[in-house]
Amino acid sequence: MPELPEVESVRRDLITRVQGNKVTWVEPLLPRMVKCGTLDDIVGVEFTSINRRGKFLFIDTSGEMTVYIHLRMSGTLVWRKGIEDNPSHIRIVIGFQNGRLLFRDPRTLGGIWINRKGEHPWKKMGLEPFDDNLTPEVLQKLLVKRSIPIKTALLDQGTIAGIGNIYASEILFDAKIDPRRPANSISNGELLKVLNSTRTILNAAIEANGTTLKDFKLSNGRGGEFANFLKVYAKKEEECYICKSKIERIVQSQRSTFFCPSCQTN
Numbered sequence: 001m002p003e004l005p006e007v008e009s010v011r012r013d014l015i016t017r018v019q020g021n022k023v024t025w026v027e028p029l030l031p032r033m034v035k036c037g038t039l040d041d042i043v044g045v046e047f048t049s050i051n052r053r054g055k056f057l058f059i060d061t062s063g064e065m066t067v068y069i070h071l072r073m074s075g076t077l078v079w080r081k082g083i084e085d086n087p088s089h090i091r092i093v094i095g096f097q098n099g100r101l102l103f104r105d106p107r108t109l110g111g112i113w114i115n116r117k118g119e120h121p122w123k124k125m126g127l128e129p130f131d132d133n134l135t136p137e138v139l140q141k142l143l144v145k146r147s148i149p150i151k152t153a154l155l156d157q158g159t160i161a162g163i164g165n166i167y168a169s170e171i172l173f174d175a176k177i178d179p180r181r182p183a184n185s186i187s188n189g190e191l192l193k194v195l196n197s198t199r200t201i202l203n204a205a206i207e208a209n210g211t212t213l214k215d216f217k218l219s220n221g222r223g224g225e226f227a228n229f230l231k232v233y234a235k236k237e238e239e240c241y242i243c244k245s246k247i248e249r250i251v252q253s254q255r256s257t258f259f260c261p262s263c264q265t266n
């Protein structure tokens with residue numbers, strides 16, 4: 001699933017494609033993927049800025065509406081300039097004078113919301129990882145009553161926005177913290193390490209345009225390069241690059257967690 005670095009890469013990519021452009025036509029090929037409002041409401045408006053909150057893209061417009069997009073498991077946004085045929089699995093088309101933005105989603109779990117300005121589709125969203133207000137003290141308050149594993153807590157979008165399964169494993173490896181530790185047992189000093197690792201890993205992943213393991217692509221069809229820099233994710237039985245121990249895989253809340261049992265002993 002695209003996480004913060006992938007969505008941020010898509011955001012930067014979209015700025016070059018559609019920011020400042022006017023929507024001239026729309027085609028909801030799979031109407032149930034329009035989760036709120038109607039696409040007709042954005043015809044004739046300009047996309048004025050492309051933003052991100054957690055794993056959501058949101059687009060401010062010159063009209064009354066804000067457009068939110070969530071890619072979920074397999075969504076990508078494809079840019080087409082000419083009259084060539086659409087690729088397969090296109091669910092929504094947003095047309096501009098100079099091209100069209102295609103929401104491709106084989107598994108159809110993604111969605112688009114056309115909301116009134118100021119209304120957003122999420123219930124609770126934690127601080128952004130790069131927000132200066134996100135300190136170890138703030139994080140400790142959020143986790144104080146939570147005895148769930150720290151890895152599972154990092155996936156909760158209400159705690160920190162944008163972290164998903166790949167980066168949660170990578171962050172805890174970088175911070176040398178055992179992913180099975182109860183979230184409320186992590187000290188302030190250790191939470192500082194978690195935050196520093198979060199920022200380091202996410203920044204590096206954004207620099208690499210995200211991680212492509214299967215579906216994730218930018219609008220020109222290119223994938224991200226960060227898979228080359230993963231240290232533990234999807235590396236079960238491979239040697240840890242630091243200590244040569246075998247990377248282990250466990251399941252936490254139905255999700256795979258990868259970690260080094262020798263390096264992550266804190």
Ligand SMILES: [Zn+2]
Pocket residue numbers: 240241242243244245260261262263264
């Ligand atoms: Zn190791």
